[in-house]
Amino acid sequence: MDNVRQMNRETADNDDFARVPPNNPEAEAYVLGSCIHQPRHIPLLRNIISGADFYKPNNELIWNTLCHLYDTGQPTEPVTLRKALEARRDLHRVGGVPYLASLLEYHWPAPDHFAEMVREAADLRAAGEFGRLITQYSHKPDAEPQHIVTFIDDYLQRQRERAAGRSGDPVDALLAELLDTSALDSMPTLEPLVGDLLHRDTLARIIGPSGHMKSFATIDIAAHVGTGKSWHGHHVTQGTVVYLVAEGHRGIRKRVRAWEKHHGLKMDNVLFLPRPVQTRGPEWDLWIEAMRRLEPALIIIDTQARVSVGVEENSNTELGIVVERLDDLRRATEACVLVIHHTGHIGEHGRGASAAKGALQSEFHVSKKGDNAANIIVTFKVGKQKDDEEGEDLQFGLKVVTLDGETKPDGRPVTSVVLESLDTMARPPIEAGSPEWLVTVLDKAGIPLDWGQIRVSRWLTGENIKLGKPKIEEALRIRKSRAPQTGTGEGESGAHTWTDTAIPGTADESLSDCTRNDLPRNLPRTDFNQPPHESGGRSREVTENPRSDIPPQAGGGPGDALTKPPSPRSPSREGGGAGEDEKNTTPNTPRCTVCNQPLHGYRLDRGYDTCLQHDTDAA
Secondary structure (H helix, E strand, O other), rough: OOOOOOOHHHHHOOHHHHOOOOOOOHHHHHHHHHHHOOOOHHHHHHHOOOOOOOOHHHHHHHHHHHHHHHHOOOOOOOOHHHHHHHHOOOOOOOOOOHHHHHHHOOOOOOOHHHHHHHHHHHHHHHHHHHHHHHHHOOOOOOOHHHHHHHHHHHHHHHHHOOOOOOOOHHHHHHHHHHHHHHHHHHOOOOEEEOOOOEEEOOEEEEOOOOOOOHHHHOOOOOHHHHHHEEEEEOOOOOEEEEEOOOHHHHHHHHHHHHHHHHHHOOOOOOEEHHHHHOOOHHHHHHHHHHHHHHHOOOOEEOOHHHHOOOOOOOOHHHOOOHHHHHHHHHHHHEEEEEEEEOOOOOOOEOOOOOOHHOOOOEEHHHHOOOOOOOEEEEEEEEEEEEOOOOOOOOOOOOEEEEEEEEEEOOOHHHEEEEEEEOOOOOOOOOOOOOHHHHHHHHHHHOOOOOHHHHHHHHHHHHHOOOHHHHHHHHHHHHHHHHHHHOOOOOOOOOOOOOOOOOOOOOOOOOOOOOOOOOOOOOOOOHHHHHHOOOEEEEHHHHOOOOOOOOOOOOOOOOOOOOOOOOOOOHHHHOOOOOHHHHHHOOOOEEEEEOOOOOOHHHHHHHOOOOHHHHHHHHH
8 A cells, every 4th residue: 555645543533524515504594595485596505505515404304394394385485384394393303493583684686606515515525524534534444446446336336326314413414214104105106117017217127948939029119118109909108218238239230121111111319329337347447327318218238248358147245246337327317127038947937047027027938939031929928017917918929021122142032020919810821731721620610529530531631632641640739739728629719710811712811811810600500520439430430421432231231341351460469369359349349441350459559440551542
């Protein structure tokens, strides 16, 4: 500490400056007396001084009471002032009625001169207190230069944050900040920015796995706030938005242009900074000051990791410093500070230590399912709302937008995507001949879910529809995957079906083109939805399906196949002799429609009506 002038404690304590801080009681009296006589001076004087600038605590209490009377439209005459101080139980603390009466003697037509004197004395006291603390801190045995710099920064920050705390008696100043239950009504409430999701003067976060459309959702929010456009049913308060693009800035232009083309609206009042600003670097203070002057409604940080490089994010201590710096930005601007962050391996929680989540007012989880723009669903889940109910999840689809006049080097158009609410999003018609198209055909015809590939193939042949076996099996797999939700294919539950989608090449082309609509509940019922017959589902085949080319067998029910001699097979392949199957069957066991042998195992479980040997021939 060679660069610090040494001063012993006795010298510092005996200094006249330390014994008598700068103050001007007469100037303070003129300020208060003039406001009691002429309250019109209060707005002018407020631009010069605050309550903390009064040296005497009683004068600070009187000034704050005068300002309260003026703000509420009440007179500042002595009687009203006395009653207001009594109501606050402060009359005895200011010196009672005699002291108030003495202030009436101080009256000046232009008290701003005295206000300047009060302010000057307050600045001198603050500087003196600051110097005294630095001197004391530098004489500690373990004092280091970097520690002193940190102490100075912290002290100045505290001084800025508690402007009301600079008074002659800091204990009185602290006590004056205490509020009773009645005073709580005067505290500002949360100011909505995007419905009940985002609010001004709060810290919020959007989390999700990498590549799951977090930035797309955030740009969509930013654009709606900047333009004042309602965000998918949520009311928006218009305001300036600043987007700190610390990650992926090269793709931001495409996303903005796609949004503008889709909505037919220019993304006004949204500003971008395409580079990171480190929260623990000196430039962050410049960023805070710049945002304080701009006064935006929403500040977006994309991403948390890119503005906290070098921070051990698994450490609550280090991450807590980052959160505090983000909170400094919020306090200085009173904006909603929205941070984008990645999830960890689990995928439901923000990566790193949990210190950040406690400081958040709101947190949202964004995820997607699907492998291309046609079937991707983006889910916006409310994970935390400190003072409101969390509400329902929001789901979006993607719409591909081609940018006008832009092409890639190979001539292909430049595209991007925008979010569309699934409540209003229309999907294109399904391609004829695809498995999804076949699902639509089968659902509309009422084909039972337990029909196997062979029966469906025969039915399609009768309808003059030609499809390969892989597409039929894929369609059956899709239908059976919906079985717990849709029952027998009638679309009885809330699961998505294709049954309202237009089938190209049929008379139903006028139906809705939305692949996510549910099947109407008023469709007529059909006998196709009845369960198969107990004897294997063949007893009514001819009467229910006139296209069946299997004639009834003499002595049997309609549709029973002609009995053919079994194929010559070795006992080892069948697992026994000729009578083995007959021995392990019951009268109701379904049989092969070609060779009349009993069906077992997966052939029976999956609804096949032929044995494996005749599968290829029947197809």
